[in-house]
Amino acid sequence: MNYSKIAAALGGVLMAIGVSMVLPLIWSLYYGEHDWTTFLLCSVGTTFIGAIAYKSNNLEGSLNNKEALAVVSFSWIEASVFGAIPYLLSGTFTSFADALFETMSGFTTTGASVLTDVEVLTHGILFWRSLTHWLGGMGIIVLFVAILSTLGVGGMQMFRAEAPGPVTEKLKPRISETAKILWYTYLALTIAETLLLFVFGMPLFDALCHTFGTLATGGFSTKNASIGFYGNPLIHWVIILFTFLAGANFALHYQAFRGRSLKYFWRNAEFKLYTLIVLFSIALISIDLLSRVALPFETILRQASFQVISLITTTGYATADFNEWSLFSKALLVILMFIGGCSGSTSGAIKVGRILVLVKQSILELKQSLHPRAILSPKIDGKSITKEVLINIQEFFFIYIVIVGISVVIMAFLGLDLVSAFTAVAATLGNVGPGLAKVGPTQNYSFISDVGKYYLSFLMLLGRLELYTVLVLFLPSFWRK
Amino acid sequence: MRVIIIGAGKIGFNIAKILVQEKHDVIVIEKDEERAKILMESLDIQVIIGNGASSSVLREAGINEANLVVAVTEIDEVNMIACMLAKNFSVDKTVARVRNPEYLEDNPEQSKRVLPGIDLVINPELVTAKEIAKLIDVPEALDVVYYGNGKIQLLELKITAEAPVANKYIKDLKFNYPYLIVSIFRAGKMMIPRGDDKLLANDIIFILAKTKEMIRIERLLGTEREKAERVMVLGGGFTGYHLARILEERKYKVTIIEKDYNRCLDLSNKLQNTLVIHGDATDIDLLKTESAEDADIFVCLTDDDKLNLLVSLIVKNLGTKRTIAQVRRSDYISLMQSVGIDVGISPRTLTANAILRFINKGNNVLSVTLLSNESAEMLEFIVQPDSKIINSKLRELNFPSGAILGSIFRKNQVIIPKGDDVILPGDMVTVFVLPKNKLRVLEYLNVEK
Numbered sequence: 061m062n063y064s065k066i067a068a069a070l071g072g073v074l075m076a077i078g079v080s081m082v083l084p085l086i087w088s089l090y091y092g093e094h095d096w097t098t099f100l101l102c103s104v105g106t107t108f109i110g111a112i113a114y115k116s117n118n119l120e121g122s123l124n125n126k127e128a129l130a131v132v133s134f135s136w137i138e139a140s141v142f143g144a145i146p147y148l149l150s151g152t153f154t155s156f157a158d159a160l161f162e163t164m165s166g167f168t169t170t171g172a173s174v175l176t177d178v179e180v181l182t183h184g185i186l187f188w189r190s191l192t193h194w195l196g197g198m199g200i201i202v203l204f205v206a207i208l209s210t211l212g213v214g215g216m217q218m219f220r221a222e223a224p225g226p227v228t229e230k231l232k233p234r235i236s237e238t239a240k241i242l243w244y245t246y247l248a249l250t251i252a253e254t255l256l257l258f259v260f261g262m263p264l265f266d267a268l269c270h271t272f273g274t275l276a277t278g279g280f281s282t283k284n285a286s287i288g289f290y291g292n293p294l295i296h297w298v299i300i301l302f303t304f305l306a307g308a309n310f311a312l313h314y315q316a317f318r319g320r321s322l323k324y325f326w327r328n329a330e331f332k333l334y335t336l337i338v339l340f341s342i343a344l345i346s347i348d349l350l351s352r353v354a355l356p357f358e359t360i361l362r363q364a365s366f367q368v369i370s371l372i373t374t375t376g377y378a379t380a381d382f383n384e385w386s387l388f389s390k391a392l393l394v395i396l397m398f399i400g401g402c403s404g405s406t407s408g409a410i411k412v413g414r415i416l417v418l419v420k421q422s423i424l425e426l427k428q429s430l431h432p433r434a435i436l437s438p439k440i441d442g443k444s445i446t447k448e449v450l451i452n453i454q455e456f457f458f459i460y461i462v463i464v465g466i467s468v469v470i471m472a473f474l475g476l477d478l479v480s481a482f483t484a485v486a487a488t489l490g491n492v493g494p495g496l497a498k499v500g501p502t503q504n505y506s507f508i509s510d511v512g513k514y515y516l517s518f519l520m521l522l523g524r525l526e527l528y529t530v531l532v533l534f535l536p537s538f539w540r541k
Numbered sequence: 542m543r544v545i546i547i548g549a550g551k552i553g554f555n556i557a558k559i560l561v562q563e564k565h566d567v568i569v570i571e572k573d574e575e576r577a578k579i580l581m582e583s584l585d586i587q588v589i590i591g592n593g594a595s596s597s598v599l600r601e602a603g604i605n606e607a608n609l610v611v612a613v614t615e616i617d618e619v620n621m622i623a624c625m626l627a628k629n630f631s632v633d634k635t636v637a638r639v640r641n642p643e644y645l646e647d648n649p650e651q652s653k654r655v656l657p658g659i660d661l662v663i664n665p666e667l668v669t670a671k672e673i674a675k676l677i678d679v680p681e682a683l684d685v686v687y688y689g690n691g692k693i694q695l696l697e698l699k700i701t702a703e704a705p706v707a708n709k710y711i712k713d714l715k716f717n718y719p720y721l722i723v724s725i726f727r728a729g730k731m732m733i734p735r736g737d738d739k740l741l742a743n744d745i746i747f748i749l750a751k752t753k754e755m756i757r758i759e760r761l762l763g764t765e766r767e768k769a770e771r772v773m774v775l776g777g778g779f780t781g782y783h784l785a786r787i788l789e790e791r792k793y794k795v796t797i798i799e800k801d802y803n804r805c806l807d808l809s810n811k812l813q814n815t816l817v818i819h820g821d822a823t824d825i826d827l828l829k830t831e832s833a834e835d836a837d838i839f840v841c842l843t844d845d846d847k848l849n850l851l852v853s854l855i856v857k858n859l860g861t862k863r864t865i866a867q868v869r870r871s872d873y874i875s876l877m878q879s880v881g882i883d884v885g886i887s888p889r890t891l892t893a894n895a896i897l898r899f900i901n902k903g904n905n906v907l908s909v910t911l912l913s914n915e916s917a918e919m920l921e922f923i924v925q926p927d928s929k930i931i932n933s934k935l936r937e938l939n940f941p942s943g944a945i946l947g948s949i950f951r952k953n954q955v956i957i958p959k960g961d962d963v964i965l966p967g968d969m970v971t972v973f974v975l976p977k978n979k980l981r982v983l984e985y986l987n988v989e990k
Binding site: 427431432433434435436437439442444 | 802805806808809810813816817818819820827830831
């Protein structure tokens with residue numbers, strides 16, 4: 061392992077983080093808030109440290125697989141550590157555990173918060189909070205690969221280690237071009253949503269922050285009541301639409317845009333299943349709500365759609381306190397938290413693509429017992445899935461469930477009741493944000509001990525980088541020469 | 542017409558034989574001396590020994606005066622190169638046999654575009670698969686041919702002993718739908734029946750009718766159509782693959798049995814809904830586990846005629862309704878059909894047919910179909926204004942013997958002709974001909990080829 065190369069790459073990522081801190085600085089100056097000095101200091105400091113690491117080391121030649129994995133995991137850790145400093149310097153948090161939890165939650169697009177009142181925060185801090193979502197959503201490494209076109213094969217390794225989903229497809233022959241296209245698509249959707257929200261009456265600052273929260277499937281809001289604060293149903297519907305889009309594969313958005321046709325979506329089995337799960341869940345919860353509460357049909361449909369899409373895409377925005385809903389609806393929502401959006405989206409959790417493969421394979425296993433000599437191969441969109449990918453997905457599912465199991469026990473040991481412990485783990489590992497009971501949509505994670513916060517932060521990282529990238533660092537042979 | 546045939550295998554031989562009968566000049570290029578000698582001794586043709594993809598050999602064969610090149614060697618690349626070279630010598634029409642699906646597109650028109658210089662790309666496995674698929678759609682028929690944009694159907698059917706029409710005079714068969722029995726094949730002889738001929742059990746008849754009415758006519762003939770659902774295929778070669786792909790699209794439930802494991806993997810990856818079974822089809826337990834007895838149609842496509850026959854007999858014995866088998870040696874077909882295989886298919890005959898159909902498709906001839914292992918032909922052509930057969934009632938025409946007018950297709954309407962009907966210029970008509978009368982009939986009809 062070449063530590064010099066790793067340090068250089070980490071320096072490069074840090075510079076990107078440092079430069080991005082200029083944006084909250086601008087808002088801070090615009091609103092004339094006292095903490096602009098914090099952002100100036102952090103931005104200059106972070107960029108400077110990054111530059112030293114980048115310049116004093118050498119990133120020439122390609123990174124190998126091990127180095128790429130190390131770079132990705134450590135980039136996310138360093139981004140969260142340096143990203144936590146503005147919270148500490150501005151006095152938002154006094155404890156490092158809180159600041160790290162909030163930043164990790166931001167970058168991993170979890171949206172779980174330890175803040176009880178966000179409306180007292182300065183615009184600079186609120187913007188930084190939402191910006192971490194936006195950067196982490198499409199991915200800091202993907203951004204880094206897009207900016208630095210000289211990474212070559214190492215770039216592909218890093219890209220694969222960060223991008224969600226079992227298979228990474230290249231849209232262009234060069235990985236750097238692929239990364240650029242994804243970021244441009246992301247940017248285009250960001251501009252579209254911001255404009256729409258602004259048109260429907262949201263102030264520009266709020267519109268930007270909430271767009272960051274939706275497209276990254278994050279969940280940080282600038283209001284204590286989350287999206288529920290805004291009364292205009294159109295705002296809710298816009299956010300429902302864009303959350304749904306953010307849960308789909310961004311490569312599909314690009315292809316559909318380039319081909320000027322929606323057929324790319326309908327031809328994609330994963331997208332079809334995703335849509336089907338969403339519609340089915342909305343229908344079930346709407347029926348459940350209709351039988352219990354006396355609200356106009358549109359309101360019920362909107363509430364059901366918002367919550368279902370918010371949770372399946374692992375966003376975590378809320379327009380209703382679903383903790384008060386029936387056990388049936390709550391159970392359904394918890395299952396959605398495990399499913400997640402599509403591969404290649406900004407969402408977390410297991411992903412519909414993996415579920416689809418697992419379901420198909422299970423059906424084939426049943427078929428195999430009827431036809432012992434049959435040669436069966438699972439197929440998605442007419443293409444068969446290789447043995448390696450299949451095993452990778454089965455292992456992923458197994459490890460995911462094992463980690464949930466162990467983590468629930470740990471959280472219970474730290475004093476959480478079973479529902480809170482279980483949903484806190486599901487919501488952080490799946491990058492969702494709110495869970496149920498004590499960590500429900502109107503609650504927050506501040507009551508959990510520091511150890512618990514560090515552990516949940518770790519789960520968020522595990523979930524965002526889809527287990528393997530982080531877990532591999534724990535193999536002793538990874539570090540051996 | 543001057544024709545150069547490259548490759549004197551079974552297909553090349555068949556085509557040469559038929560073209561010589563039709564009085565064309567045929568030159569065959571064959572690289573194997575032994576094979577060339579056999580050819581020279583049995584047909585009145587010129588044979589050149591050499592590589593057909595070499596331009597000097599082609600020049601020696603007189604490529605500059607040739608109108609048609611048919612490249613049917615065993616090697617795809619040789620066939621393709623030969624045709625491309627021939628086009629450079631400005632030959633009018635070129636035909637190449639290409640077996641590897643990797644060179645082909647699904648749509649023949651596209652294949653023409655990706656393989657410049659080849660007017661007809663013929664893929665024997667695909668032709669065979671398409672033919673079998675046609676038979677699976679009409680499972681009771683021994684052969685199916687369509688005319689008039691698919692609105693006219695010609696079926697080859699076997700009259701069973703229990704059929705209500707057995708032992709009846711043709712003139713006594715009063716159906717409410719127009720139809721025409723163009724021919725009866727009985728005891729190895731093809732004949733054109735008259736009203737006072739009887740239909741006997743085990744006769745094989747060729748019947749023409751409107752496609753949409755054929756089902757009802759069949760019911761009256763006692764050859765009820767039973768829609769097939771489950772198809773089992775033995776042998777996962779190119780033909781098996783193409784067949785499964787076509788049947789999948791038509792929503793049949795297909796099972797392929799193949800004994801090579803890697804081929805199974807490949808098939809399983811390429812096919813969407815077909816069940817691929819790895820195993821040996823002579824293993825009766827395997828056939829039982831996969832419930833071969835419930836299959837509506839069992840298709841044997843291995844390269845081994847004996848194995849195809851054996852497995853057909855096994856599954857027939859287990860209770861499969863119908864068996865179709867590929868037969869390499871076309872002379873065995875009638876024998877195999879007499880012991881238990883319902884339909885025997887010869888890929889080589891089919892390929893030769895397809896090539897001949899293309900060659901004959903000139904001027905006003907729309908198609909030529911060889912029927913029942915070349916014992917009869919069906920011509921489809923457009924009637925010209927100067928033809929002898931127009932503007933008088935059919936009963937007044939002096940139609941030559943050994944031929945019968947089958948159908949008339951006029952302005953998208955089907956007419957199954959009777960004595961009072963009249964042929965008009967521009968009609969698309971089909972005529973059934975016995976081979977020995979063919980030239981005379983063509984002369985009478987004034988059909989240019």
